[in-house]
Amino acid sequence: MSRAPARPLLWLAALLAVYLCAPFIASIPEIGRADWAGVDWRATGSAVGVSVASASVATLVILIGGVPLGYWLARSQSRAVELLGFVVQLPLALPPLTSGVLLLFLLGPYSPVGMLSGGTLTDSFTGIVLAETFVAAPFLIVAARSAFSAVDPVYDDVAATLGHRAGSRFFRATLPVAWPAIRAGLALAWLRAFGEFGATVMVAYHPYSLPVFTYVVFGSQGLPAMMPLLLPTLAIAVVCAVLSVYSRNTRMSAAGVVPHDNGDEPAAPVAAALPADIDELRLAFDIKRRLGAFSLDVTWRPATRRLAIIGPSGSGKSLALRIIAGLEPNDAGSVTLGRTDLGALPPERRQIGYMPQDYGLFPHMTVTQQLAFPVDADAASARYWIEHLGLSTLTTRLPRELSFGQRQRVALARALTRHSQLLLFDEPFAALDTPRRRRLQQSLRALQQEIAAVTVIVTHDPDEAAQLADEVIVIEHGRVLQAGSVHAVFERPATLRVADLLGLHNIGEGVVRAAGEIQTAGGLVLATADRSLATGTRVMWRVSPRALRATPDGAYAGSIGGGTLRHGDRYVTVEVGGESFDIAAEDAPIMAADALRFAIDPGGVSIWAAGS
Structure with a gap:
């Protein structure tokens, strides 16, 4: 249920809204005084065409270069890049005429670049595009930078573990999530380019763009002759506003309502034959990683296929899981699965299934698309897990239309569609209430008996570790306090601290x-x-x-x-x-x-x- 804003906020909002609407209302009586007979419609049409074409070309240039630049600014930690981010926003603070003067220093007919181009970069359509690009680009770059900064890096991590290389991860996972905000910045950049006057009049007085032509008519013939020229601008503004409202309403209607859980338990497990050499499939790791003052040193040679890493927050258990997945470098040591040296492979080649704490479902993909996303996704396997995990009625839903338990099952199904030999779970049930968590733990335990994969569970819940693992590692401050079979560790903790962490x-x-x-x-x-x-x-x-x-x-x-x-x-x-x-x-x-x-x-x- 929506809640109305507080009364003072409502008054302030109404005051600004009235001010923004007032100029349009004030212009209505002036329409009758416009000099419609003296309008040069051919010149007006030419100016509108120049503005629309130049703004479109400039926006395309901004899109091609601005999206990668925004991504670079968002993801880089370099101070030089931070300085670059400050510089690219300067056109927002400069008066448009100043921007035009600066562009003349670079592109003018007597500058090195201008002489090299034969003076074609000014007083030309190219000059208009260059001026509009300089002034309008920051609108898209700032929007793209903010959009990419808001994208959870977990999407890139999950895409990597599902077999996608860097380029594929950007275009199929990161960019679609950031696109709504980038699209808004793109629209602002186009509108800013279309209405640009100051820099354009300095760099390219001819051919006339609509703002320059409006200025010329106003200077030579006065306000009545200029009034009809406002119509194209207002028409374009109305079209943009309508498209914005339509787009917003479409997104709201597509959002749907998150349903209640109507049973989070999958169907009864179906027996599946395990490979004859399953006993040889073992995960072994020697992990050493230093991050500032924190260092992680964990070594394990398990005897079974089900391992739990348990410890308090900040102990390094999630970092260990990310190193196993290849999402973090291992400073020293090794990670092997059977005879395969995983440490020598990038995450996209490790053939693993990775489930982060919030499941990492891509917000722009339906359940069907999520399961088809792994590079080597098997359609028959996807159909099997859709039925097996009770997802057949959810295939067209987006993640925001799913309950927490349903999201967990979708993430599990996605990991299983590629026949992963190693499944990594990072606090998979932390966000669930107790009854649902218990049901899903039992379901996952049943699946562990069915599938042939090695599973590693990271958790701070001792009961979860005891239920989902045969062996357990207890760590704190990056060091192993005790390791062994679940029975041995829980029956005979080595220290009081281990007993405390296990809730004994x-x-x-x-x-x-x-x-x-x-x-x-x-x-x-x-x-x-x-x-x-x-x-x-x-x-x-x-x-x-x-x-x-x-x-x-x-x-x-x-x-x-x-x-x-x-x-x-x-x-x-x-x-x-x-x-x-x-x-x-x-x-x-x-x-x-x-x-x-x-x-x-x-x-x-x-x-x-x-x-x-």
Whole structure:
């Protein structure tokens, strides 16, 4: 539902709107005083033709050079390019006559360029085009620069991983996204060129363009004779305004409404035979990358096809994924998939599927076009995944007409249409609500069992890592804290920090005091059934929630603390001997007292050697 602007803003808007409309209204009574009989319609038509032709040619020149220049200015970080960006905007600040004088210094008949061209660059149609190009070009360049700056680089990244080279990525992904803003700048450039007077009259007084001809008639015959010449200009302005409104209404009607999710689960997986040599398909990487003060150093030789990289924000996990994809350079080390050295290949040749956090769907492409976009997209495979992922009713929709869950399925289908051997997922479910996220995680896990690709999931959600991976790497500040199978890492975290990142509870550090007995860092002495570790060994310990119970003759004094809710289950915190334990709420004492007695079953206390 649209919301009306605040009243002060409405008054200010109305005031400016009235001022802009007033000159047109004031001109209406003057029409009757115009000298229609004395109009030289042949000269007027010639002037209109010169202005339309010169503005069109100048705009074409501006388009051909201005779009690449705007892209260069938007993407370059060079200070020299920033200075160039300032210079190309100077014609906007200069008086038009000054611009004409500057052009005479360059193109005039007595300048080196003018003498070389025989003086043909002034007082000619070419001179008009050159003057209009100089004055009008900044309108397109500024619009193109802003448009390309606003284009998310993820589109270029995704296009690269789908097999497109730099030129194809620009013309098929980046330019179409930026085109609406560039088109608006192009229209402004044409209008500015059509109405240009100052620079044109200095560089090319002949042949007459419409603004120059209007000035000449006004100077020689006065206002009544000039009045009819305003009609072509006003007519063109009206046509441009109508086209602008029509274009805007067309875009609004095509936008549609983002639908609600009516089931984000794909159809039941269809069994598919895996290649006989699937066990040989393994991803291995040794990644070293420095970005300013941050450095990433991650090495892994996995034993399975499903890997998760887990860590907090800023830990380097997304950077590692981009290096695997070839979107960031690897300063040292290697990335291999089976016998293929991926590090030696550009991203467009790595045969991978890459899903960034927001899925990277191209806003100007329908679902069908998204799936046909990969260079080696297989039509039969696309049809299969459209049906398999429940997309058959969405094929003509644009991304803005899809729900988050539908976008995720489209991005997954697009990656799968090219038979990728490596699928990379960067926080694929971060933007979804919990119920939908759980459903899509289950769906992706089912697909992992079906497809033959290696999958790497980057996430900060331990449950997601445990569900979608067989092996996990825990990283922080660019370093590996622990790596191994999901079972081993979750059952025996190497440090308290790893346990914290994995969301584990009832875990702490301690020292073996005697066989079957440890002392925690908080001073609590725990008995354990594990007698394998020598006295004095630094250990990690874990107490099962079921091993701790309240009993009048318990060996430990304690108290009941606060409660928490995890995945719909309520837990109560118990303070015992300087350590905190979480137990299920139904196992907690009914009456919370200041002093209670607790027993801890040694069979529920597990210990293992602590990591460094």
